[in-house]
Amino acid sequence: MVQFQGRFTPQLPVLASVIMYLATNARESQRIKHEMLMDKAQLDYGLTAEHLQLQRIVRDFATREIAPIAEKLDETGEFPLETIQKAGALGLMGIEVPEEYGGAELDTLAYALTMIEIARADVSHSTIISVNNSLFCHGILAFGTEEQKQRFLAPVASGTAIGAYSLTEPMSGSDAGNMSSRAELNDAGSHYIINGRKSWVTSGPVADYAVLFTMTDANKKQKGISAFIIDLQQDGCIRGKVEPKLGIRASATSELLFENYACPVENMLGTPGQGFQIAMTVLDAGRIGIAAQALGVAEAAYEASLSYARERHAFGQPIGSFQMIQHKVAEMKMRIEASRLLVFHAARAKMAAKEHGQRYTTVASIAKLHASETAMYVTDETLQIHGGMGYSKELPVERYYRDARITRIYEGTSEIQRMVIARNELGLR
Ligand code: CAA
16 A cells, blocks of 8 residues: 655655665775676767666665565555655656756757666655656646746656656546546636536655646536646645556556636646646656556566576477477567667657757657567566466566556557557548
8 A cells, every 4th residue: 555645755866865875885886887888789880978877776776675675565566655765766767857947957869778777676655756757847847937837847847746647537538638537717707617527646645746637617618628736745635546456556547626726727738628748748758757667567478488497497408409399489689679769769769859949749759659569469478478477476577567557558648659550640630
């Protein structure tokens, strides 16, 4: 059960804590650095030395702090507050947010690399970090006022508070524009009064703030949806049922109920009726994070397959010497490398979009679709290669399989990604 309900205490400045962290773990870091720099393939992706350094720091952090607790968290479903706070201290909760708003001011490739490394250790952690970064911070950075950035973005990006994103409702998931919740302007014109039920809110039980989408003018359908920044500890917001899930069990997911919640007009994000466009813009960024997360869990499973195929013997030889296993290895590797190229391509497209203003919807959807289906393929084949041991809770293989499954569902199902890609290609809606 989720135990935390409150705001974070302030953390050390990001740079100081990174330096301290590296100094403390210098020898182990050196080993990991050597290992990663030896992997020449990394350099071929056009990553800079800074990207590789960040990747090393995050892998080091994930290996030491997250991987050892992943199994226990999966069992208990406890929210990993302590390690999320540490991630915040390392600057991982607002990776692309400018320093003036509490972020690390890095680029989208840095964000993707972080997601890959965290998900290799634990998909639950990467889900919490992803929603905080792309669904909460990105929206406020792109559409918020200066006051909103100072008040809401800075604490969440610096990791002293947690952010959530609330679009889905019990009766509207893929058809996101068809919502029943309502926000009505009060007579004084000072507050929107929000009523309704939102569902499947990642970090809902623990978050401090959420970007919420609700109808301000139902007659206008999608164009009547507005976005609000919500203080989840204010009266009128009730944290509802916590979802018992198949995977990502340490990532707390719940309903949010709104009963005459009074939201000050200045907390509207963007303009009245702009909510659906904001929701979609933010999801474009989010889908790159989920693609990177899917790649991370696929990598973890694939490496488990390689080790097992070398060590496990059958009929007098390592099972990796059988063609049927080799076929699986080749197929997994090919799909993983294709996903990696698509993730980096989408990240670069987002970086270019920042400069030139165009959308990167299609490449984000392609990356998410391919990487999430790869994650399912690889975790399934990994389980198969491990046989009975893959089905046992003694190894993390069955957890990879369960955790990977969500990547084909949240932030737009595979079916929705195909629809988005095809509509954009055909120029149809
Ligand atoms: N960026 C900016 N604007 C966009 C956009 C984008 N990527 N996609 C659509 N829009 C705009 C369109 O231009 C259009 O505006 P105009 O009328 O002014 O041109 C408007 O939005 C409506 O677009 P559509 O007609 O295409 O909308 P639609 O209702 O047919 O469907 C959809 C769009 C793509 C299917 C969309 O509903 C969708 O993505 N659904 C999936 C929702 C989803 O991903 N939910 C996950 C929620 S988050 C989550 O998983 C929980 C969590 O915490 C992790």
